Amino acid sequence: MTASGLTGAPLTKVWLAGLSFASALLGAFGWRRILRLQLVPNLAHSHEAWRLLTSLMAFPTLSELLTALVLLYQLRAVERLMGTRRFAAFLAVSGLVGQTLTLVGMRLARVNAVAAGPYVLLFACVHQFHLLVPHAYYIRVAGVMVADKWTVYAAAACLLAPRLKVAALLPAAAGVAASMAYSADVAGLKRWRLPLWAGHFAQRWIMPLVSATPGAGATRRASPMVDVAPEQVELVAGMFPDADREHIASVLRMVGNDTSRAAAVLLDS
Template sequence: MQVPGFTHTPISQFFVYYLVIAAVLISVSDYKYLFHIQIIPHLWRWGQWWRVLIWQFSYANTGEVLFASLAVYTLRVVERLWGSRKFASFITYNLIFTSLITPLLLAIIFRPLTLWRMNYLPPGPTPLIFAILAQFHATIPSTYKFRLLLPISPSPPPPEATPSLQVAREESEPSITLSDKFYVYIVAAQLAVSQFPGSLVGAAVGWIAGYAWRAEVVPWGRWRWPIWLFEKRGVNDGGSGYGELRRMARGEGEQGTGVQQVGEGQEQGDGDGRRPLSTQILDQFRGGF
C-alpha cells in the first residue's frame, strides 16, 4: 500500500511548495524576463552569464507550474525509497549539473545543427524533474498493467459468440499494454513539449543526466550532504533514532493487518473489487490504491 501525502518526503514537499510560491512571486513582481535564456543576445552579446545559474529557479506560466507540481508529487516515492539525504544530494548535484550543461549544449551543438535558429531556453526545473523521472523509471516497479485496445478492429464479433470465443477475440485484437506509471509519463511529456523545442532539449538533458548519475559516470557522483543534517535523534534510544524506526515498522504492520482484513471483507462481499479507470487515475495523485 502506498503511503499517502508527503509522509517521510520533506524534500519533495518543499519542492512542490517552492514551485508554486516562486512562480507567484516572480509573476507579482514582474521579473519573469530575468529567468529565460537567449543565447543571443543574453550570453554572447550582453554577457549575462548569471542567467545560467538561475534559469531553473522558477517557471513562467501557470500550466507548467501545475504539471511540474503533479510530477514532483508523484515522484516523491523516489525520496521515500532513497531517503531524504540521498535525494537532496541528487537534486543539488543535478540542479547544478543540468543548469550548466544545458545552455552549453544549446549554444555549441543544437544551434549549429538547426542553422542557428534554436536560440531560446525556457525557464523552469524541467531538466531536474526529468532527472528524477529517470530514477523513477529505473527503480520504481509498476503496480498494475492494463491493455488498451486499438480501434482498428475490422468487424464486430458475431452475436452468437460464446464468452470464451469473445475473450480469445479480444486477446487477438491489436492493443498496447500500459502500466500505472503511464500517467506520470503523460504529465512529464506535457512539460517536455510545453515550450518546444527548448523544453524538449532540457528534458532530454535531464533524463540523460539522471541515468549518468545512476551509472556513476559523472564526476563527484558519490557526493552527499553531511549526514548530521538529516539525523533524527530519539529521546529514549540514546540518540540513535531506532525507536522511531521501530514505531514506524509497528505502525505499518498494524496498518497492513487492517488493510488485509478489509481486503478479505471486500473479497467476500464485493466479488472482484475492480475500480473504475477514473478512480485509478485519481489515485495516482492522491496516494491511494
C-alpha cells in the first residue's frame, strides 16, 4: 500500500501550487515573454542570464500546465523515496546541469529557442522515477502487458506530443542527462545538499502557505507507519541509525516492504 495524496511529499506540493500560480499570474498579466529562452537576442545580445531560471517557472499554455500537473502529481513518489532535503538538492542540481546542457545542445543543433516550461526538471524526475520506483503489477493496455508505472510515461509523452520537435526534445533530453549525471555522482553531485538555512526558511515561510490545518497535518504525519510493520522499520533502522524512522517507513512502503531494496535506496541517499 502506498501513501495517498501528497503525504510525505511537501516539496512536490509546493511545486504543484507554485507552478499553477506562476502560470496563471504570467498569463493574466501578459508576462509569458519572460519564459522564452533564446540564444539570440536574449542571451547572446542582451545577456539576460536570468531567463535560464524564469524559463523553468511556468508553462505558457493551459494544456501544457494541466498535463504537467498530472505528471508531477504522479512523480511525488520520487520525493518520498529520496527524502525532501535530498529531493530539493536534486532539483537544484538538475536545473543547473540541465540548463547548461540545454544551451550546449542549442548551439550544437543550431536551435535558437526551446519550449518554455520546466521540461528539464520534470524529465529529470521521470528518469529518477524509472530508476527508484518499483512496479507493483502488470496490466494489459491495448493488448500489451505493461507495468503499472506506464501512466507516468504516458503523461510525459503527452507533455511532449504537441511539441514533438527539437525545441521541446532538447530540454527534456537535457533533464534526463542531468539526472543520469546525478545518479552517477559525477563531480560529487549526489553528495551536495541545500544549506540548512534554506530548509528552515522554507519550513517557516513557504510550507504554511500550502499546508492544511494543524489537525489534518497531524493526522497525515501519524499515518505513514500504519501499513509498515514496526519490526521492519527497526530492522532497517539498525543499519541506518541516523535515518528518520518516518522516512524509513516511507521508503519501505514505496518498495513494497522489501528491506533489501529499502536499504539500497537509503544507502544511495
